[in-house]
Amino acid sequence: MAEPLLQVRNLETYYGPIVAIRGVSLDVHAGQIVTVLGANGAGKTTILKTISGVMDPQKGTVLFEGRPIQKMNPDKVMRLGISHVPEGREVFPFLTVQENLAMGAFIRHDRAGIARDTDMVCDYFPRLRERFKQPAGWLSGGEQQMLAISRALMARPKVMLLDEPSLGLSPLLVKEIFEIVLRVNREQKTTILLVEQNANVALNVADFGYVIEVGRIVMEDTGPRLLEKDDIKEFYLGLKEQSARGGRRWKKRKTWR
Amino acid sequence: MPRRHTERITSPAATTVGRITTTGRRLPGEGGLTEVLQLLVNGLAAGCIYGLIALGFVLIYKATEMVNFAQGDLLMLGAFAAYTYIGLFGLPYWLGFILAVLSMAIFGFTLDAVVLRRVIGQPQFAVVILTIGLGFIFRSAATLIWGPDIRTLGTPFSNSISQFGPIVIPDVNLSIIGGTLAISGVMYGFFRYTKLGVAMQAASQNQLAAYYMGIPVRLVFSLIWAISAGVATVAGILLAPVSLIDPSTGFIAIRAFSAAVLGGFTSLPGAVLGGLIIGVIEQFSALYLDEGFKDVAAPVVALIVLAVYPQGLLGQRQRKRV
C-alpha cells in the first residue's frame, strides 16, 4: 500500500506534568475514514490537538505527506491541508452562519471557488442555508455541529480531524450527520480522522479503527472486524454491563496486545 | 484665558460649555429651547470624545479580555505626536494628523507585540497592574520629552463658529462630531464587510477556533491594538483645541470608561452610544445641578443603567452555547 497520508509515531503529549498520551502511533491512508475510540479522558482530543499544532508533543513525530509537522503553528498546519473540527463545535457565536463559513475559507483567495464550496456545504446541510444570515450562537447544538463541519470543509482540506461530532446529539441527528460525513469522504475524497466514544456509529463508517485507553493504543483493526470484537461490544457498544475500571477489564487487556 | 488646572483636566466638556454658554447654575427654562439645543450639541461633541475612547476600551477588551487602563494615555501621546508634527515640525494639519495616527498605530502594534502579548492568560490582576503601570510610564515619558507645560494645537477649526439659525456651535465641536461619525462609519464597514475585520471579530469571539481557521491570531490582536491606539489618537487630536495638551490630558478616559461600561463593554456601537449619553448628561447636569454633580454624573448614570440592564445598553446577551 502507498505511504500513509498522515503518520503519527510514538507521540507523547503532556498537560504540564500530566501525561495525556503516551507513545501513540497511528496511520491514516488517503481517502480513508479512520476512527479513534476511547472513553472519557483516554486522550482522543489530545491526539487531534497535537496533530493540528495547538499542542506540542514532548516526543514523537507527526508526518503529513511525508514531512514532519509536529510543533508547527496551527495556522501553518491548516494551510498544509489539515482542518480541525474541535470538540464542542466552537463556532463563532456572534458571526452569522455565512461569516462562519467565510472564516473557514480564511486561507483561500479564490472567490469563485469559495462561493462554489459555500453552495456545496449548504447542499450537504440544507439547514445552514435556511439560517444563513443568523448568528451561529442561535443555532441548535446539531446545527452548530453541521456548521463546524462545513466550516472546516470550506478550507478544502486533504484531511479533516473530527472530534466527537455525536456529542450531545439525538441518535437521529447523529445518523444524519454521519451519513453526510460518509458522503463527503466519498464525494470530495476528504480523508477523515474521526474521534468518537460512540463506537457503533463510528465503526459503521470507518475503514480502520484504533482503541485508545489511558493514553495508549490497545487495539487496532479494520472497522468491520472491530465491530465484531467482544471487548468493543462490551465496553463501547454497551451490549454487556460496563465496568470502567473493573478487574475484569484488566484481565481482558492482555488479549488486546 | 487662564483656567484652573484641575478644572480643565477633569471636565473638558464643561469648559466648552463655559466658553460658549454659561458657567454656574441655571434654572430650568431660562434661556429656552435655543440654549437646550446648543447644550445638546456641545454634549454630543463631548460624548463623541468619550465614545472614541470607549471604542478603544471595547476593542481591546473584546479581543483579549484586557481592560486597558492606559487608553487615555495613548490619547495623550497621540495628541503630543500631532503637536510634534504640526506645532514643532510645522507640517500641514492634515499631514500631521495622518502621521500622528500612523505613528501611534505602529506604537500600539509594537506595544502589544513586545509587552502585552506576554500577559495574555495571566490573572486579570496582573493585566490591570500592567496597564496602569504603562499609563504612569507614558505620562512620565511625555513629561520628559515634551515638558510639563500645556501645549496648544492650532487647527483649522480653532476659534471659529458656525451658526445654524439661532444656534451657535464652535467649529471645533463640529469637527469632533464629524470626525466621530467618520470613524464610526469606517469601523462599521471594516468590521462588517472586510475579511480582516470579520477575522478580528472571530478571533475576539473564539481564539482557539480562530487558530483552527488559520487566522494569525497574534498578528490580529496586535492590529487591534494598532486600531485602538489610532482611534485614541484621533480623539486626542480632535480634543486638543478644547482641552489643550499636557501629560495629564489622558485622565479624561475615566469618564469614557463609564461610557464603555454603560454601552455593555462588548459592543462598539454601545461604546459610542454610551459616550453620547454621558456627554449629554454631563452638560445638562452641569447647567441644572450643583457644581459637584457633573463630575459624578457619568458613573452614577452608568450604575443606574447597569442596575436595570446588567449587560449594559448594547452588551452581548447570549453566551456561547455548548
Ligand SMILES: Nc1ncnc2c1ncn2[C@@H]1O[C@H](COP(=O)(O)OP(=O)(O)OP(=O)(O)O)[C@@H](O)[C@H]1O
Ligand atoms: N487542559 C488540561 N489540563 C490538564 N489535563 C488535561 C487537560 N485536558 C485534558 N487533560 C487530561 O488529559 C487526558 C486526556 O484528555 P483528552 O481531552 O485528550 O481526553 P478525551 O479522550 O478527548 O476525553 P473526552 O471523551 O472526555 O473528550 C485526561 O486525563 C485529562 O484529564
Ligand SMILES: [Mg+2]
Ligand atoms: Mg475529547
